[in-house]
Amino acid sequence: MQALKSKITKALPIGSEVETCDNSGAKIVKIFTVVGSKTTKGRVPSAGVADLVMASVRRGRPDMRKQVVHAIIVRQKKEYKRTDGSRIKFEDNAVVVLKDEKGNPKGTMFKGAIAKEVCERWPAVAKIASIVV
Secondary structure, three states: OOOOOOOOOOEEEEOOOOEEEOOOOOEEEEEEEOOOOOOOOOOOEEEEEOEEEEEEEEEEEEOOOOOOOOEEEEEEOOOOOOOOEEEOOOOOOEEEOOOOOOOOOOOOOOOOOHHHHHHOHHHHHHHHHHOOO
């Protein structure tokens, strides 16, 4: 995992239910923690594009349901600013489920576009991505 150059707006707080965009077997996951986030006491941590989160599978295949998984956020509705000055936003929030903390995705194909920041930070996800925006 590498550092990001752009300041990404954190748009997904803890408790958010997000769709997955891969073929891992999970359909909807609920974020319950953001790995490596530091906040002040009493503030709810939030996650943005390219952040590593831990989530529980709410809907999906019966063998995947009620499991705790690591996931990476690849799209968010809230717009954020890139270093070149452009702003970008997607039409939905989406995550990719991981096999392990290293960043290896569980699925073998992704539906939809994936943010450029994710590909810079997570090379294993970039290998499988077909559309990078």
